[in-house]
Amino acid sequence: MKLTKVDWPVLIVSSLFDANNDAGNRMRELEHALITEQNCSVIRAYCYDDAASIVHNRADLGVIVIDWEIGNETKIQCGRPETLLKEIRARNKSIPVCLLTDSAGRHSIATDLLAMLDELLWKHADTVDFLAGRIETLLLEYIKQINPVFFSTLVQYAEAYKYAWHTPGHMGGEGFLKSPAGVGMYKFFGENVFRADLSISVPELGSLLDHSGVVGDAEQKSAKVFGADLTFYVLNGTSNANQIIWRSQAVRDDIAVVDRNCHKSLNYSMVITDIYPVYMQPRRNQLGIIGPCRLKEFSKETIQQNIKKSPIIPDAKKRAEPVMSALTNSTYDGLCYNVSTIKEQLEKNVKNMHFDEAWYAYAKFHPIYANHFGMAETPHEKHPPIFCSQSTHKLLTAFSQSSMLHVKHGSHTKIDQAEMNESYMMHGSTSPQYSMIASLDVATKIMEDSGTILLSDCIYAAVVLRQKIAGIAAEMKEKGSWFFSMWQPEDVEFEHALVPFTKVPATYLSTTQEPWVLDAGNNWHGFTDIEDNFVMLDPIKLTITTPGLNLDGSYQSSGIPAMIVTDYLIRHGIVCEKTDYYSFLLLNSIGTTKAKQGTLLTALLKFKECYDKNMPMQDVFPDLVKQYPESYQHLGLREHCDAIHAYYKEHDLLGKMHDAFEIIPHQVMKPSDAYQEVVKKNVEYVALKDLHNRVAAVMLVPYPPGIPILMGGETVDSAAQPILEYLRTREAFENTFPGYESDIHGVERFKKGGKTYFKTLCVKV
Numbered sequence: 001m002k003l004t005k006v007d008w009p010v011l012i013v014s015s016l017f018d019a020n021n022d023a024g025n026r027m028r029e030l031e032h033a034l035i036t037e038q039n040c041s042v043i044r045a046y047c048y049d050d051a052a053s054i055v056h057n058r059a060d061l062g063v064i065v066i067d068w069e070i071g072n073e074t075k076i077q078c079g080r081p082e083t084l085l086k087e088i089r090a091r092n093k094s095i096p097v098c099l100l101t102d103s104a105g106r107h108s109i110a111t112d113l114l115a116m117l118d119e120l121l122w123k124h125a126d127t128v129d130f131l132a133g134r135i136e137t138l139l140l141e142y143i144k145q146i147n148p149v150f151f152s153t154l155v156q157y158a159e160a161y162k163y164a165w166h167t168p169g170h171m172g173g174e175g176f177l178k179s180p181a182g183v184g185m186y187k188f189f190g191e192n193v194f195r196a197d198l199s200i201s202v203p204e205l206g207s208l209l210d211h212s213g214v215v216g217d218a219e220q221k222s223a224k225v226f227g228a229d230l231t232f233y234v235l236n237g238t239s240n241a242n243q244i245i246w247r248s249q250a251v252r253d254d255i256a257v258v259d260r261n262c263h264k265s266l267n268y269s270m271v272i273t274d275i276y277p278v279y280m281q282p283r284r285n286q287l288g289i290i291g292p293c294r295l296k297e298f299s300k301e302t303i304q305q306n307i308k309k310s311p312i313i314p315d316a317k318k319r320a321e322p323v324m325s326a327l328t329n330s331t332y333d334g335l336c337y338n339v340s341t342i343k344e345q346l347e348k349n350v351k352n353m354h355f356d357e358a359w360y361a362y363a364k365f366h367p368i369y370a371n372h373f374g375m376a377e378t379p380h381e382k383h384p385p386i387f388c389s390q391s392t393h394k395l396l397t398a399f400s401q402s403s404m405l406h407v408k409h410g411s412h413t414k415i416d417q418a419e420m421n422e423s424y425m426m427h428g429s430t431s432p433q434y435s436m437i438a439s440l441d442v443a444t445k446i447m448e449d450s451g452t453i454l455l456s457d458c459i460y461a462a463v464v465l466r467q468k469i470a471g472i473a474a475e476m477k478e479k480g481s482w483f484f485s486m487w488q489p490e491d492v493e494f495e496h497a498l499v500p501f502t503k504v505p506a507t508y509l510s511t512t513q514e515p516w517v518l519d520a521g522n523n524w525h526g527f528t529d530i531e532d533n534f535v536m537l538d539p540i541k542l543t544i545t546t547p548g549l550n551l552d553g554s555y556q557s558s559g560i561p562a563m564i565v566t567d568y569l570i571r572h573g574i575v576c577e578k579t580d581y582y583s584f585l586l587l588n589s590i591g592t593t594k595a596k597q598g599t600l601l602t603a604l605l606k607f608k609e610c611y612d613k614n615m616p617m618q619d620v621f622p623d624l625v626k627q628y629p630e631s632y633q634h635l636g637l638r639e640h641c642d643a644i645h646a647y648y649k650e651h652d653l654l655g656k657m658h659d660a661f662e663i664i665p666h667q668v669m670k671p672s673d674a675y676q677e678v679v680k681k682n683v684e685y686v687a688l689k690d691l692h693n694r695v696a697a698v699m700l701v702p703y704p705p706g707i708p709i710l711m712g713g714e715t716v717d718s719a720a721q722p723i724l725e726y727l728r729t730r731e732a733f734e735n736t737f738p739g740y741e742s743d744i745h746g747v748e749r750f751k752k753g754g755k756t757y758f759k760t761l762c763v764k765v
Contacts (some may be wrong), residue, residue, distance in 0.1 A: 002159060008042040008062030010034055012625065013051040014100070016067060017044055026123060027067065033132035040136055049411035055088050059450075062139045064088060065121070068109075078727035085116045094145065096138035100131075100484070138242045148445040150205070150218040151438040157204055158195040158365040162743035166201035166731050167431065170263045171192060198434050208233060208432045209425050210365045211417070218441040225448045227364050227375035228387040228406035230390070230417055232424055235436045238358040239265035240427050241389035246273045246324065249352050249387075249421035255313065256301075256322040257303055257349075260289055260664065260705045261328050263356060266743060267671055267699050271712070274672040275323070276313045278306040279664050282331070282707070284524030286553025287545065288580050288654050289333050289487065290707060295531045298325075298345035312667045312713070325350040329358050329374065332578060332706055333487075333585060334541025335518075336372040338534050343383040354387045360538075361390035361404070362590070363647075365451030367512050368459060372536055375406055385410040398439040399447055416578040454590045460510040462540045462588035465597050467509075471502045481612075484565075484604055487543035487583060489515060489524050497738055510539065525553050542586040548645050549582040553654065563740060564637075565607060568620065572603045580704040581654055614638040643739060651729050661707060665714035668695050669763075674712030677763045685748065690730055691716050697761040702730065710746075731758045 010033060016024045034040040043061075045051035055061065060288050068081050076503070088097055095658040096118040099109070102125075118138060121131050147155060164171050173194025185193065186701065198205065206213020215233070223231035234241040247268035250256060254275045260267060261282040270277050278299070283291035296302050325346055330336040339355070346353055355374035357363070363373035371375070373389035388406040392398040405424075407415050434471020466486050476483040492515040494508060501509075509515055516536045518525050525537075566579045578585040586600070610620050614636030618625045625632045632640065647655065662663030674697050677683050683697040693715065700710040709723055710716070716724055727747075735755050736740050747758045 003063065004138070004727055005143060006039065006041045008060060008139060008143055009043045010065060010135060011043045011045060011051065011054060011061050012065045012067070013045045013048065014067035015046055017046065018520050023123075026128070029128045030131055034129050034135060037129065038132050038136040040132075040139065040679060043292045047470065048081055049463075052084050052087045054092060055084075059092070060141055061092075061095060063135050064097065065098045065100055065135060067100045067123075085113055089116050091450060093449065094142065096142050098135065098138065133479050148218065148441045149221065149667045150214045150441040151445075153205055153214045154196055154198075154434055154438050157198070157202060158192065164199075167199040168197055170197070172197075179427060193435065196435050196438070200430055200432070205434065206695050208235075208437060209421075209428050209430065211421070215437060218437070218444070221448075222404060222440065222444040223406065225364075225444050226361075226390075226404065226406055227377060227408075229409045230407040230415060230420075232405040232407075232420075233437055233440050234389075234403040234427075235401060235429070235432050236427070237401045238356070238389045238391040238403040239263070239268070241403050242266055242270060242326075242354075242356060243269045244405060244420075244423050244427050245269070245387045245389060246275075247426060248420045249385075250275050250323050251318065254305060255317065255320055256326065257306075258291060258320045258325075259327045259356075261331060262326060262327065263358065263595060264699065264708075266326055266356065267708065267711060269326075270311075271672045271675045272669065276310065276317070276670060277711075278303070278310055278313075278322070280327075281662075281664060283529075284658055284661055285525055286551060286654070287487070287526060287549055287583060288657060288704065289543065289583060290331050290336060291333075291527045291530075292331065292335050292535045293327070293524075294529070295341065295345065295534055296549055298342060298349070300349045301584075303349055310667065312670060322350045324352045324354055324416045326354045326356060329355045329357050329372075330541070332359070333543055334538035334619070335535050336360065336363070336369065338371055338536070339374055339376050340371045340378055340381060341534055343378065343381050345388075347382050347384070350384060352385050352387065352410075353383065354389070357388050358391040358403075359394055359541075360435055361392050361394070361396050361586075362447075362451070362455055366449055366455035366459065368511065368516070368539065369536075369629070370513060375408055382411040385415050386750055387412055387606040392440055392443050395587065396443045397590070398443045399433075402440050402443075404440060434726075444747065456510065458588060458590045458592065460506060461592065461594070462542060463506045463510045465540065465588065465600075466539075467506060468504045468597075468601065469604075472605075473500065482547050483608060484547075485545045487525070487545055489522060489538065491522070524551075540588045542588055543583050544586065545549070545583045547582075548648075549654065553658070555645075555649040558642055559648070560611065560641045561644045561648065563742075564641055564644065565604075566693075567624075568607050568610075569603055572599075572606075574600055574603055578704070578706065581648065581657075610637050611641065612638070624739050631738055644740075647736060651732075652731055653726075653733070656722065656726040656729055657704075659722040660709055663720055665710060665720040665723065667711075667713055667719055668715050669713040671699075671712040674698070674763060678761065682764050683761045684764050686762040687750075687757055687759045688724065688731060691727075691760070691762070692721075693717055694762040694765075696746075697763050698746045700727075700747060700760060702727075702747075703743040703745070727758060731756070 014027050016027045031042050034042050043547060045054055066081060098119045098121050099117050100123050102123050133476055170176050171189055173186050177187040178561045195601050206215035208215050211219055219231045219233055242265045250273040252274040256277055260277055260279045280293040282293050347400050357374055363369035364375060374386050386408040391403050393400050393402045409415060445580045466488055470486050473483040473485050489501055492501055492504045494504045516539060517529045519532055522532050546560040546565055548556050548561045562582055562584045563579050566576045566584050576584045577587050617632045617635045619639055620637045678697050686694050695715045696710045698712050699708045701708050747760050750754050750759060
């Protein structure tokens with residue numbers, strides 16, 4: 001399907017469409033001429049407020065025509081034209097905006113408003129055909145510049161209808177039409193998907209591996225927009241971007257300083273580069289929420305001390321400067337580091353800095369995140385080269401697996417693109433998906449054109465939702481009841497006084513960084529030793545806490561485990577990002593709508609109703625009861641929550657988790673050496689009961705909380721017994737409450753005697 005000018009409607013704002021006078025006739029004639037003579041589509045708005053609502057909700061407008069009755073604005077009974085103009089320009093700086101007035105009216109228009117206009121159209125001096133023609137001309141010019149460079153070229157090629165004698169073999173979709181299954185797929189996706197699925201044999205589209213042609217132009221544009229010196233499009237995810245970064249800078253037996261709170265792809269980066277890791281240990285509060293690494297972890301003294309203590313780094317290497325630092329920013333719970341502070345600490349301590357910002361690609365586009373992202377503008381600061389890996393697809397607008405790798409040159413060291421490209425080509429394909437490239441190109445254009453306003457809307461909506469949930473909780477508390485809580489400040493300094501979060505204007509909270517910065521004085525977060533101006537909470541990452549646990553880690557008499565709530569939400573079409581023991585995470589992204597927020601609140605209130613009434617499990621979780629009737633059919637929802645809460649409390653599951661993650665086990669070999677044992681088949685599965693003093697061949701990552709508890713090459717000796725105890729408790733829990741098997745990366749399950757047991761790969765003795 002080709003897009004034409006009909007797909008970009010003209011919005012005409014006037015109160016006169018239905019007027020029985022000459023002015024009304026003129027407006028109707030203009031609308032008719034646009035539709036019949038110029039083949040345009042038209043949307044009517046009868047007042048400025050209606051027009052503002054349309055502008056807010058529709059990005060497909062092609063031209064906006066405003067009937068400005070100078071000196072007679074009261075004819076349009078709602079809103080002001082000045083407000084509408086400012087709203088338009090806040091959301092779209094390039095859409096043509098025409099003022100329809102008379103020749104006398106132009107003298108009454110303020111200069112700053114004139115600057116927002118593209119054209120003044122004389123309502124009565126020119127013919128209707130001329131006015132319609134001018135509007136159509138502006139529309140066509142606007143359409144030409146909507147698409148960014150790569151996507152525009154891709155569209156032009158796909159619409160040229162050329163005969164292809166090259167890959168891919170389906171030839172623009174024709175191959176799919178030769179079988180019923182193919183026809184089904186073709187009809188589901190539509191013809192454009194297949195016509196745009198092209199080959200590197202098409203020279204007009206450039207080369208992704210060489211960064212040439214329009215692909216290279218698109219990457220250069222992305223670098224400029226995202227604040228980088230170099231940008232690489234990565235089509236197999238940030239997991240791969242991480243490995244590209246490491247393979248480009250690290251070689252065998254180098255030393256790297258790694259955040260223990262790292263994605264598993266960082267472990268694989270360590271494996272493929274064969275480096276020695278030393279770890280930075282993140283904090284954890286008593287709710288089980290992952291916090292930041294301590295600032296001292298970045299100091300030269302601590303890094304050298306950790307290198308010196310490493311049992312696997314040879315003495316001859318212990319004076320070497322680490323080649324890389326790797327830090328997860330933001331954390332999975334939405335804590336963002338002050339990168340300026342990190343740079344200051346690491347400036348002379350490492351050769352390269354890597355920020356894994358998979359969930360944080362938007363930070364550049366709103367001032368609330370100033371200095372808290374890797375590509376932040378810090379012109380006077382000294383720092384080594386900085387690498388940022390960002391999953392553009394996660395919270396911006398690209399197809400899944402479409403990521404960007406950003407590079408900022410160091411103060412004294414520049415990254416050579418050609419040299420880095422050797423690593424890039426090792427991880428890239430000679431048959432890239434052109435639609436994915438286009439999605440990165442378009443994501444860049446979207447953020448360049450509208451990034452700030454999109455983020456402003458997103459943050460404001462998140463703040464309003466936070467205040468709504470906190471307000472409901474306060475209301476329920478006054479009634480002697482309960483509700484879910486938000487992990488956020490209870491009070492905020494506003495106008496020189498501490499004000500309850502729910503009473504602070506949402507506009508202030510959504511535009512000001514200070515309320516979100518953690519400090520030890522206002523310890524709502526539970527990190528008692530937090531450093532000043534070191535970490536902020538991302539407003540759009542919403543951690544909702546459930547009853548059952550106090551901030552100091554003590555258990556309440558009754559509680560609601562979060563996994564029961566999120567299972568309920570899933571049954572009602574709401575999928576959460578992450579679930580911990582007494583909290584769950586939601587992402588309020590630029591694609592979140594008010595309808596989604598309303599549905600969430602309704603579902604939470606319905607869960608509360610089911611809990612308070614102790615509704616039968618058969619009615620709340622019928623599938624769970626059907627699968628395990630002996631365990632759950634006799635229970636109500638509240639009884640079920642109490643049973644799991646009592647188990648957590650009796651076995652102190654959170655305390656065991658906390659103790660387990662305070663330990664970095666004894667390293668026996670590098671992660672890469674452990675992997676070599678896997679390749680050589682010198683490994684075996686070992687059950688938990690036999691795990692003592694065995695060396696892990698792979699990493700173990702329990703969810704929650706999503707941090708490696710054991711890395712390949714580490715041993716489960718006496719010092720690591722808290723890890724073993726935590727895993728045993730998780731194993732016993734799954735046998736006590738079937739149907740609640742949680743994800744533990746690196747653990748396999750096996751059945752014996754009707755029970756479930758954990759096993760993991762270990763190096764053979």
